[in-house]
Amino acid sequence: MPAVAETLDVVQSATDAGYKWGFSTDIEMDLAPKGLNEDIIRLISERKEEPAWMLAWRLKAYAKWLQMEEPDWSSVKHPPIDYQALHYYAAPKKKAGPKSLDEVDPELLRMYEKLGIPLKERAILAGVEIPEGERPPVAIDAVFDSVSVATTFRDTLAKSGVIFCPISEAVREHPELVKQYLGSVIPAGDNYFAALNSAVFTDGSFVFIPKGVRCPMELSTYFRINAQNTGQFERTLIIAEAGAYVSYLEGCTAPQRDENQLHAAVVELVLMDDATIKYSTVQNWYPGDAEGRGGIYNFVTKRAACRGARSKVSWTQVETGSAITWKYPSCILLGDESVGEFNSVAVTTNYQQADTGTKMIHIGRNTRSTIVSKGISAGRSNNTYRGQVKVMPKAHGARNHTQCDSLLIGDQCGAHTVPYIESRNPTAKLEHEATTSKIADDQLFYCRQRGLSAEDAVGLIVNGFCKEVLKELPMEFAVEAQKLLAVSLEGSVG
Amino acid sequence: MLEIKGLCAGIEEKEILRGIDLVVPQGEVHAIMGPNGSGKSTLSYVLAGREGYEVTAGTATFEGHDLLDMEPEQRAAAGLFLAFQYPVELPGVGNANFLRTALNSIRRARGEPELDAVAFLKMARLEIKRLAMADDMLKRNVNVGFSGGEKKRNEVLQMAILRPKLAILDETDSGLDIDALKIVADGVNASRGPDFSALVITHYQRLLDYIVPDRVHVLSAGRIIRSGGPELAHELEAHGYAGVVNEAA
Ligand SMILES: Nc1ncnc2c1ncn2[C@@H]1O[C@H](COP(=O)(O)OP(=O)(O)OP(=O)(O)O)[C@@H](O)[C@H]1O
Ligand SMILES: [Mg+2]
Numbered sequence: 001m002p003a004v005a006e007t008l009d010v011v012q013s014a015t016d017a018g019y020k021w022g023f024s025t026d027i028e029m030d031l032a033p034k035g036l037n038e039d040i041i042r043l044i045s046e047r048k049e050e051p052a053w054m055l056a057w058r059l060k061a062y063a064k065w066l067q068m069e070e071p072d073w074s075s076v077k078h079p080p081i082d083y084q085a086l087h088y089y090a091a092p093k094k095k096a097g098p099k100s101l102d103e104v105d106p107e108l109l110r111m112y113e114k115l116g117i118p119l120k121e122r123a124i125l126a127g128v129e130i131p132e133g134e135r136p137p138v139a140i141d142a143v144f145d146s147v148s149v150a151t152t153f154r155d156t157l158a159k160s161g162v163i164f165c166p167i168s169e170a171v172r173e174h175p176e177l178v179k180q181y182l183g184s185v186i187p188a189g190d191n192y193f194a195a196l197n198s199a200v201f202t203d204g205s206f207v208f209i210p211k212g213v214r215c216p217m218e219l220s221t222y223f224r225i226n227a228q229n230t231g232q233f234e235r236t237l238i239i240a241e242a243g244a245y246v247s248y249l250e251g252c253t254a255p256q257r258d259e260n261q262l263h264a265a266v267v268e269l270v271l272m273d274d275a276t277i278k279y280s281t282v283q284n285w286y287p288g289d290a291e292g293r294g295g296i297y298n299f300v301t302k303r304a305a306c307r308g309a310r311s312k313v314s315w316t317q318v319e320t321g322s323a324i325t326w327k328y329p330s331c332i333l334l335g336d337e338s339v340g341e342f343n344s345v346a347v348t349t350n351y352q353q354a355d356t357g358t359k360m361i362h363i364g365r366n367t368r369s370t371i372v373s374k375g376i377s378a379g380r381s382n383n384t385y386r387g388q389v390k391v392m393p394k395a396h397g398a399r400n401h402t403q404c405d406s407l408l409i410g411d412q413c414g415a416h417t418v419p420y421i422e423s424r425n426p427t428a429k430l431e432h433e434a435t436t437s438k439i440a441d442d443q444l445f446y447c448r449q450r451g452l453s454a455e456d457a458v459g460l461i462v463n464g465f466c467k468e469v470l471k472e473l474p475m476e477f478a479v480e481a482q483k484l485l486a487v488s489l490e491g492s493v494g
Numbered sequence: 495m496l497e498i499k500g501l502c503a504g505i506e507e508k509e510i511l512r513g514i515d516l517v518v519p520q521g522e523v524h525a526i527m528g529p530n531g532s533g534k535s536t537l538s539y540v541l542a543g544r545e546g547y548e549v550t551a552g553t554a555t556f557e558g559h560d561l562l563d564m565e566p567e568q569r570a571a572a573g574l575f576l577a578f579q580y581p582v583e584l585p586g587v588g589n590a591n592f593l594r595t596a597l598n599s600i601r602r603a604r605g606e607p608e609l610d611a612v613a614f615l616k617m618a619r620l621e622i623k624r625l626a627m628a629d630d631m632l633k634r635n636v637n638v639g640f641s642g643g644e645k646k647r648n649e650v651l652q653m654a655i656l657r658p659k660l661a662i663l664d665e666t667d668s669g670l671d672i673d674a675l676k677i678v679a680d681g682v683n684a685s686r687g688p689d690f691s692a693l694v695i696t697h698y699q700r701l702l703d704y705i706v707p708d709r710v711h712v713l714s715a716g717r718i719i720r721s722g723g724p725e726l727a728h729e730l731e732a733h734g735y736a737g738v739v740n741e742a743a
Contacts, residue, residue: 445544446582448566449575450596450652451603460595464586464635 032089038062041199044089048168048202051175061188061198068192076324076353078297081262088200088233153217162215162246163208167235170206177208181239185268185305185332193264193299193326197233201266204234209244209275218474220249236267240275242308247278249477261286263322264299273308273335278316280473282481285321287352287488290379295323295352302329306338306367314341315358316472318481320488323352328386330359333367333395340369343469345481347462347488348381348413357387357418362398362428371402374466377413378489384416389430391423398428406436407465409458409489437465459486495520496541496660496691501552503540510536512716513552518660518709523682523692525702525727528713529735534695535579537713538662542576543569556660570596571603573659577649577666579695584636589648592636593618593655600656621654624684625677642669650681661685661692667701679704699731712738 032043041062045055070081157164163174171178188198205221221236240246263285269277279302288295298321304313315329331340342358360369375383389400406415417434439461447457463470463482470478501514510533518524528534540547541554543566554561559572584592598608609617618632627647637645646666653661663682667675682692682705694705702710702724710726711718712735720726720738730738 440582441545442582443584445542445566446578446584447592447596449542449544449570449578450592450656451567451570451600452596453567453599456595456599460587460592461584464584467586 031087034087035084036086036088036200040088044200044202047089048171050168050171053175053179054171057183057188058199061195062200064189065192065195065199068189068195070192076326076355078324078353081297083196086262089202157216160213160216161210162213163206164219165206167204167206167237168202170237174206174208177239178206178237181237181268181270182235183268185270185303186266186301191301194266194301197235197264197266197301201233201235204236204265205238206236207238207246207248209238209240209246211241211272212243213241214244215246218247218249220251222251232261232263232265234265236265237270238268238277238279239270240272240277240311242273242275244272245276247474248280249474250279250281251284261296262299263296265301267300267302267329269302269304269313271304271306271308271311271313271335271338274310275308276312276314277304278314278472279304279329280477281315281317281319282473282477282484283317283319283321283325284484284488286323287321288323288350290350296321298322298325298327300325300327302327303332304330304340305332306335306340306364308338309335309364310337310339311335312339312341314343314472316341316343316469317345317356318466318469318473318484319344319346319354319356320484322354325352325354325356327356328358328388330361331369332361332363333369333398334363335367336364337366337368338364339367341472342369342371342373342387343472344372345374345376345466345469345485346383346385347376347378347485348383349378349488350381351379352381353384354382355384355386357385359388360390360400362389362391362395362400362425364395366397366399367395368399369401371400371404372468373402373404374469375404375406375415376409376462376465376485376489377406377415378409380412382414382416384418386418386420388420389422390420391425391428391430393424395425396427398423398425400428400430402430402432404432404434405465406434407462408436408438455486455490458489462486462489496554496556496693498541498554499552501537501540501554502550503536503547503552504550505536505547509550510716511540514713514716514718516711516718518691518693520691521686521688522708523686523694523705524709524711525694525696525705525707526711526713527696527727527730527735532713533716534713535664536716538576538579538664538693538695541569541662542566542574567599568603570656571600575653575656575658575661577646577653577661577663579664579668581637581640581645581649583638583640585638587636588632589634589636590615590618590632593632593652596652597656618651618655621651625651625654625681626673627651627677643671643674646670646678647674650678653685654681657685659689659691661690662695663692664695665697666694667696667698675701676704699727702727714738 032040038059041058045058154164186194188195207219209215238248271277285296285298306313313331319325329342333340340360346354346356348354358371371387373385375385377383385404387402391398404417408415415436419432421430423430439458443461444454444457447460448454462485470481473481496518498514498516501511503511514537526534541561549562556572556574561569594614601608622631637648640648646669649666666678670678706724710722710724712720
């Protein structure tokens, strides 16, 4: 069972605004000075013991970023971000090679515990040897601020040729793969936040599934922003060769802090012929308090390139966290008959803003895409679905089905649907459906009459509303997501 | 025992219930009849605690608890069940999941152990069989796409599973075919006993042939204008409400 399934049981109850992951961990940190310039980038590269080509790549991206401007086309609003007031590198100081749990920094262990990672996995993450057979069947990479602190199951995976390691390590150990694919889906100049990430990314996961291999277990990464005034810029690269299959899970939390924290990640997926990647995210970054103070600015670029014929990518996301979410996992459907799926639940409460959706770019023949977006808004929040479906001239027989449903709780929140549809091939068939509903009083009363508390009732109704998306998540992750939905909406009724 | 005294209630300034006095002793089944719009459903909603209704006077107690002071879910935990005149649809929510969540909420509130999925399904399947319902009832989403009659049967199934001490059935017989009517009646009759009482709201004598009530009350314009034994229902069937209403006036 992956760690996530137990999170809510383990995590201590809320301190204030109901965010249960809001603890910060007192760990000895290695922190770069605040600010961003070439020297900081050099320092990051040096700490990561990177080869010269990587530093050059970063500096080039930095030069691009300097010439770019923050995008303003989305619906989100925030005070200007002072990029010079952030730390771009923060790492827990390592004590080398613990042999048992007793030797591990107790604060680090406590953090894993609060994240809900079961004891055995905690031990593995902390680098303690655990006999084969007693291990849980999920490989985990944990990224703590700027560094990957531990990756589990690597030996088992290596036997089937799967590489699962921190990207900083991949840069050193598998330079040929990284050089070939890094930035090949999302070039450094793609957008403002991608350029920033390319210049300063500190860690993240690297996955390589060789030809014909079905990854023998789920891979999962935990991201955690802990340090104060620190930006987190992780970078994930997943390559699925012809016929390969992998299911990858991503979970995120952050401590509760009054100031806003910046998170600008880049995720690139590459798929060859007949390859399949299922990429699931449960994003629970700190959303800010009930008055709208604090919270994570989550500006993420995620894109999959379906280069091979019949390749299939499916993005499934449950977004409950962040003060601002700006995120559009996209699919470039190059290979003939390739398939892109986007399944999303985005919950906003209090003063949260979410502007999220997807882009489906149909290039190959008979490419298919489906979009299911479920937006839930409560409090004074704003929830925007922004989706683009683009059919290029050669995409004969392309199909898209888009379904956007919004659920409103209360009358001070907003839900918006912004579809951009562009078809340059007359044989393409594109369908768009959108609904907006409210949790009706009679639904609530019906549930409560049967004995459910108002909160359980909302949880049940919301989960029903999201069912199509939740069923796309791996089982235990779905259980976690369900509980998370209920917790995020606590107090939003009545 | 359910005890209602001088209950006045309304919605948005509109007075609907104008002084209801009603006692349903433990173990008894009472029927409420009355013209459309007389306040029968309103009475059931006020007893179950639906928001939006304002109680302006009177009291309602169940087994000594002040019902009007309790949240709807607390009333449910105390043993009150309302079979809705218009059951509500819950898209995406499976019937089995809904019922188990409901049952376990009630058990938790009563300090009883919760039922796991396996034990629950076993119990639910038994009830389904007893009520001669289709097996897929549990798999479907709560009332979504149910026919009128199926919705009513689902209410009865919920009642059978939740085992209330006081059931209010608001026109559960409307829209049922003859066989279903018997099944519903059997469901209520099977529950009858010293620990079960019921308020059966109906327009039809037919149901009361199967569920023979201890008392029959006639509600008109927010007041109970007549009460009597089972024969009162026959009288209404023969003469209509008009006769009774005029007589009372
Ligand atoms: N939400 C509401 N807003 C305004 N008036 C209401 C509301 N609910 C009920 N009423 C009115 O209160 C009166 C009583 O309604 P109620 O539903 O209790 O009647 P009933 O006896 O159950 O009728 P029926 O036999 O048709 O089910 C009616 O005149 C109805 O129009
Ligand atoms: Mg009625």
